[in-house]
Amino acid sequence: MVSVDEFVTPRVILSKCIEFDNCRYNGGIVSSRVVKTLEPYVDYVMVCPEMEIGLGVPRDSLRLVKMDSGPRLIQSKTSRDYTEEMKDFADGFLDGLGGVDGAILKNRSPSCGTKDVRVYADDDNSPVVDKGPGVFGGAIQEGLEDLPIENEGRLRNHRLRENFYTTLFTVARFRLHVEEAPGMENLIKFHARHKYILLSYDQERLRKMGRLVANNAGRELEEIIELYRKDLTAGLEEESRPNQNVNVLEHAFGYFSDDLNDDEKQLFFDYVDDYRAGKAPLSTLISMVRSWIRRFGQEYLRDQYYFQPYPGGLADISDSGKGVDL
Numbered sequence: 001m002v003s004v005d006e007f008v009t010p011r012v013i014l015s016k017c018i019e020f021d022n023c024r025y026n027g028g029i030v031s032s033r034v035v036k037t038l039e040p041y042v043d044y045v046m047v048c049p050e051m052e053i054g055l056g057v058p059r060d061s062l063r064l065v066k067m068d069s070g071p072r073l074i075q076s077k078t079s080r081d082y083t084e085e086m087k088d089f090a091d092g093f094l095d096g097l098g099g100v101d102g103a104i105l106k107n108r109s110p111s112c113g114t115k116d117v118r119v120y121a122d123d124d125n126s127p128v129v130d131k132g133p134g135v136f137g138g139a140i141q142e143g144l145e146d147l148p149i150e151n152e153g154r155l156r157n158h159r160l161r162e163n164f165y166t167t168l169f170t171v172a173r174f175r176l177h178v179e180e181a182p183g184m185e186n187l188i189k190f191h192a193r194h195k196y197i198l199l200s201y202d203q204e205r206l207r208k209m210g211r212l213v214a215n216n217a218g219r220e221l222e223e224i225i226e227l228y229r230k231d232l233t234a235g236l237e238e239e240s241r242p243n244q245n246v247n248v249l250e251h252a253f254g255y256f257s258d259d260l261n262d263d264e265k266q267l268f269f270d271y272v273d274d275y276r277a278g279k280a281p282l283s284t285l286i287s288m289v290r291s292w293i294r295r296f297g298q299e300y301l302r303d304q305y306y307f308q309p310y311p312g313g314l315a316d317i318s319d320s321g322k323g324v325d326l
């Protein structure tokens with residue numbers, strides 16, 4: 001199987017008030033089991049943009065207010081507009097960031113929120129008239145447009161979480177094993193070991209990426225890596241759908257169908273039904289196939305990251321049942 005030593009350590013931007021600092025406007029902190037669970041496996045780049053622009057704790061809260069020029073970040077009590085300071089901070093933060101693989105931002109925050117932030121008609125008791133990203137969260141999404149960015153609320157959902165983990169660790173492997181160690185051999189190896197992952201997201205794109213790696217067009221390595229990255233991140237952008245995962249798993253199942261007894265086969269297909277119905281996480285099925293890979297020594301499948309896309313300590317079956325629509 002993929003050895004634990006082979007796992008890379010992704011760099012992940014994190015809103016600092018999630019688990020790490022009492023920096024919310026009221027001195028509060030937000031708990032997130034996902035952020036805690038991820039801690040040993042990633043390098044967090046922690047940031048509280050409101051503290052960074054000089055606001056202390058406690059502070060009067062900010063809100064987004066709709067204006068002709070777009071939403072503005074306003075402190076209700078003082079009517080002070082912090083939009084430009086926040087934008088300047090975000091630009092500088094992105095400039096000095098270095099290699100990064102994704103972000104987990106605080107949902108619904110007028111600064112850090114990714115898409116679900118209330119936009120008010122005014123800075124008084126006015127109604128909500130729109131929703132959108134926070135000022136810092138929006139800048140991060142624009143600056144890192146092809147990377148996985150989620151809020152801690154959505155990550156309570158197991159399907160979104162599995163997808164986030166898979167994408168995060170895959171783009172980190174690409175950054176560290178290909179972009180920062182460029183060579184055709186490394187790209188070919190990366191492509192070969194991610195075929196099942198790519199197949200689970202977009203079969204057509206997998207074929208296109210295969211042609212790119214074959215390089216019949218005689219492109220320079222730098223251009224191939226750039227084009228490959230675009231396809232990789234675009235391909236991983238949409239959540240992989242259950243039917244596509246079932247397709248991959250049934251394909252893998254074919255390697256073992258002669259060796260398994262009827263009970264084992266039935267258990268597999270029962271889990272497939274549960275997974276399709278949203279009652280079981282993908283990781284349960286992957287663990288099952290992984291145990292067969294070990295048991296029967298299937299070398300081709302052993303090398304596929306699909307069967308261990310991220311460290312095993314991140315796989316769990318719990319789900320709040322919330323977070324899908326945030």
Ligand code: SF4
Nearest residue numbers: 016017048106109112
């Ligand atoms: S949501 Fe962002 S700005 Fe607000 S306290 Fe958390 S890290 Fe700071």
